Amino acid sequence: MFCLSELEDTVRVPPSDLNLPLEVAIKKALQKLFLDKVLSIGLCVAIYGIKSIEGGFVLPGDGAATYKVVFRIVVFRPFVGEVIAAKFKESDSNGLRLTLGFFEDVYVPAPLIPTPNRCEPDPYNRNQMRWVWKYGDDEFIIDDSCQQIKFRVENISYPPVPTERAEDAKPFAPMVVTGTIDDDGLGPVSWWEACAPISDDED
Amino acid sequence: MRGALPNWGLTKGKGNWFHALVSSPASRHDQKNYIPTSFFDHHQKNITYLFSPIKSHKTVRMKANAGTLTNFEVLDLLNSRGASNDTTRVIAPISTSEYTRLHVVYDYLMETPACTQTLEIITNFSDQCKYFKLAKAEILNIINTRPSSTVNLAPILEEPSERGIDKKAKEGILKLVEALLPPPPIVEARGENEEEETEEGEQS
Numbered sequence: 001m002f003c004l005s006e007l008e009d010t011v012r013v014p015p016s017d018l019n020l021p022l023e024v025a026i027k028k029a030l031q032k033l034f035l036d037k038v039l040s041i042g043l044c045v046a047i048y049g050i051k052s053i054e055g056g057f058v059l060p061g062d063g064a065a066t067y068k069v070v071f072r073i074v075v076f077r078p079f080v081g082e083v084i085a086a087k088f089k090e091s092d093s094n095g096l097r098l099t100l101g102f103f104e105d106v107y108v109p110a111p112l113i114p115t116p117n118r119c120e121p122d123p124y125n126r127n128q129m130r131w132v133w134k135y136g137d138d139e140f141i142i143d144d145s146c147q148q149i150k151f152r153v154e155n156i157s158y159p160p161v162p163t164e165r166a167e168d169a170k171p172f173a174p175m176v177v178t179g180t181i182d183d184d185g186l187g188p189v190s191w192w193e194a195c196a197p198i199s200d201d202e203d
Numbered sequence: 204m205r206g207a208l209p210n211w212g213l214t215k216g217k218g219n220w221f222h223a224l225v226s227s228p229a230s231r232h233d234q235k236n237y238i239p240t241s242f243f244d245h246h247q248k249n250i251t252y253l254f255s256p257i258k259s260h261k262t263v264r265m266k267a268n269a270g271t272l273t274n275f276e277v278l279d280l281l282n283s284r285g286a287s288n289d290t291t292r293v294i295a296p297i298s299t300s301e302y303t304r305l306h307v308v309y310d311y312l313m314e315t316p317a318c319t320q321t322l323e324i325i326t327n328f329s330d331q332c333k334y335f336k337l338a339k340a341e342i343l344n345i346i347n348t349r350p351s352s353t354v355n356l357a358p359i360l361e362e363p364s365e366r367g368i369d370k371k372a373k374e375g376i377l378k379l380v381e382a383l384l385p386p387p388p389i390v391e392a393r394g395e396n397e398e399e400e401t402e403e404g405e406q407s
Contacts, residue, residue: 001347002277006266036304041265045308046280072269074277083344083358085315101311102304150348152358184357185350192354 001078004048005041008070009033010055015063023050026069034073038174040158042077043103076103078153078177083186085148086179093119093129096142098149098179105173108151112180113142114187133187146188151179274317274347275325281309316349316387328383335368335376345376349384353377 011033017025027047034044051070058065078084086098086106095109110119119129133140142149155178162172181187272280284305312318325346332342341359350356353373360368 001274002272003268004270004272006269008265041268045277046284046305048280074272074280079271079340081340081344081361083348085348102307150358185354186358192352 001076001082001084002045002074003042003077004072005075006051006070006072007034008068011067011069012062012064013067018065022053026050026053026067030069030071030073038158039075042075043175044073045076045102046074048072048074078156080153080155082153083150084153084179085150085189088142088144088146088149091129091131091142096131096149096181098151103175103177105175106151106177106179108179108181112154112178112182114182140188140191142188146190148189149181150186150189151181152183152186154178154180271343273325273343274312274315275320275322278309278312278317279322281305281312314388315347316384317347318388319385320346324383324385328379331379331383332376335372335379336366337376345380346384349380349387350377351380351386 009030011026011029013025013029017028020028027050030047030050034047037044049072051072053067053069055067056065084100084106086100089097089099089104091097093110095107095113097104098106098108100106113131114133114135116134119131131142133142157176157178158174159172159176161174185192328346329342332345337345338361341361344359345356348355348359350359353370356373356377360373363369363373
């Protein structure tokens with residue numbers, strides 16, 4: 001789910017950092033710029049290393065040195081078809097929301113929850129809805145008690161920054177991963193712990 | 204409905220990604236002459252000029268995919284940055300934001316099978332996998348999730364019947380997983396023990 005990406009960028013090292021060794025100062029500036037930010041390639045997690053540094057010119061009117069740096073970063077970018085284990089975060093009538101700790105915008109929309117299912121108001125938490133999967137005679141609940149929920153990535157989207165938003169809208173998510181739990185082996189891990197294949201010919 | 208698996212291409216040349224990792228120890232991740240740990244060989248021509256969403260920048264030239272990393276490789280990188288050492292949580296030589304982010308990712312990865320893997324294990328495993336003619340993305344999935352039964356393996360394999368992967372082949376893959384990849388840590392119930400788990404007990 002992580003990739004290395006190579007970038008080239010112009011980095012400005014503020015004058016207060018100029019007493020540090022060059023690589024340390026540039027790394028500090030890079031971290032401030034890229035860490036925790038979502039680029040078009042994904043969520044930047046860590047700076048992997050610096051490949052080359054050029055320049056070091058001081059532009060007129062500015063006390064900072066500007067460098068052209070080629071470096072590599074580790075980005076979180078799952079590929080379509082990847083199976084990832086996540087934790088339950090919340091659910092509403094549109095579907096589930098899962099979290100990976102460092103990334104919290106994984107959504108499983110209602111059509112990708114195994115059918116037949118139903119959504120009922122959560123008896124323990126008044127604001128939330130709870131999804132229940134009905135299979136044969138058994139009912140399986142998806143809620144906070146599931147330790148790990150496996151999902152498969154269907155799509156990654158980067159919604160554009162909204163210009164206007166309603167007052168109580170959710171905080172803007174620059175990167176949204178859509179997942180499915182509608183397949184063998186997906187969904188809460190506890191569902192599949194003690195099970196045997198139904199038939200011998202698998203598709 | 205599944206999207207097509209990306210076209211990963213073949214690994215070119217003798218420069219196996221794991222040889223690159225083996226030749227330089229984890230503590231030297233920052234060296235400039237470090238060869239990329241490309242799990243999948245990248246296409247050199249993929250340089251795109253894009254507008255970065257960061258306000259102060261106009262253009263950032265980039266190569267989007269310089270190599271895919273398994274969870275283990277990222278965990279190894281974080282370990283080399285000192286993420287595992289608990290004392291650094293108090294005395295942080297690095298900035299707060301990188302610190303928090305690294306630790307959050309670290310905590311997540313420690314709960315996946317990656318925390319019990321080593322470089323030799325995953326090299327060995329992916330070498331053995333070629334008997335089953337699996338796509339590289341599937342090998343990556345298997346290394347990251349370590350399926351322990353057919354049902355866990357099912358969402359990873361794409362169109363197994365059309366590719367001639369029958370029940371016997373699936374059992375073969377599972378046996379390989381069982382033999383080569385160590386079992387994942389036991390995830391405690393949330394709210395209880397949050398420290399790293401040592402490997403206790405086998406997978407049943």
